[in-house]
Amino acid sequence: MFSTRFLWRTVGLAAFLSTLICVFGFVYAINQIMYPKLAANNNLTIPGEVVKPKESPFASKDKIQIVALGDSLTAGTGDLSGRGYVGQTKEKLEQQLGKPVYILNNFAIPGFRTYDVLKDMDAKKDIGASLSQADLILLTIGGNDLFEGGQGVLSTTGDEGFNPKGAEERMPEALQRLEQILDRVAKQNPTAIIAYVGLYHPFLDMDPKREGILTVQKWNTAAFEIAHRYPNIVVVPTSDLFELNLGKYLYTDHFHPNQDGYERIAERIVQIVK
Template sequence: MNSTRTLWITIGTAALLTTALWIGGLVYAVNDVINPKPAPYEGTASPAQPEEENKTTIDIVALGDSLTVGTGDVSGKGYVQNVREKLAAVTKKQVNLIGNYGINGYKTDQLLNDLQKANGVPYGIEKADVVLLTIGGNDLFAVGQDVMNSQTNELDANKVRERLPEPMNRLEQILTRLAQLNPKAKIVYVGVYNPFYDLPEMRPASVHVQEWNDRAFDVANRFPNMVYVPTFDLFQLQFAKYMYSDHFHPNQEGYVRIADRVVQALE
């Protein structure tokens, strides 16, 4: 009698435990459906999203002084159009000149003023893939006015260096502004040369030209999308062959040489 009673108690207890376990499992399962949790990550990383396809065109904006205009090139191309043609040939892409803002006689103060405006030149720069710049030759020419040493008939280096900081600082502001306007475009600053190198009394001016170029190189080196392209040596040994008759600007062949060097920097 007692054994039978104990058996039924045991069976009942087991049944209650089984029911409790079943109900607990049911609640857990329902909760997992209602509030799903992500499964532990065990696979490899999903492939990165493909980058936007490369553009099939390259848009160029050029600005600066008479070298950007192409003064001295009887073909009318100047270095800018030569760059456009040569860059198209090496990249196999359509290269468009969407704006040439070069102005004869332009100096750093004038260009800096243009870049600080809300539209116009800045708008074109923002749309460009490549920005070409020549500036500084007219500033250096102005610096060299009335600085000849009356006793030696040579440039007074001290007077020149007194005048250089102001336009050099503007050059730095110009390059910095360009980088701000378009941090993705390739910005090319074409260095200046001494257009009077063949005159013995003006050859010492090359030192100051190099000081200018050194400053430009230093500033360009701060920005990953900017490059300084030297031109001084292109005219140094065969001056007459590559200079125009005005003794200041390159001729047609001289501009081609500048363009070749710019394209090499962009490749």
């Protein structure tokens, strides 16, 4: 009799203690949810805390000077307003930063390939002098190396389709020259932001197998790998801007952007560098 009564008391006490533990755990959990404590890691953000945004690289400057070089895209071919992506980048930076932005020099020449830029940098001493004064350096090059300005990229079999073979064959040497260009520009001005504008595929509508997309992707991936070696070089992707809207954003020559196409490039540049 005694052992049975003792057993029931023991069971009852255990049940009572278990209930207390459950209630305490429930109250503690609710308290942690409603009133969370600061985590030991000071890098974590407290809910409701205002995180100070990263300061713009141009924040300490009274004015911003742009120097541009490269091919017809940097020259603005296809933009009937004459501004191109360089002029539109200037305007957008002025609006968003609230300070004067100047185009110190634009050395771009339509038709230039990678070897032309290298020769020009050797021949014209003012290019180096201008680069050294820049806060932002804009560059497009490589499209004419791969696509030959729109010449020689179509199939020779008469089906009018895009033939990526020639572009693939020209790519290795052109990438070596691109590396030389970026290295020289970065050494000329190690503090300026250097924005290399990546390539897009202007003949996608004549490329039903979409082989040219892979060619352009290989080029852009290699450009990213080169740029990654330099802390002040960024690659500005553009392929996605045109892929689904060739007719809307290309000029009538089917190669260069039109005014709206250049604006999209300028918007992407400003998003990255401001």
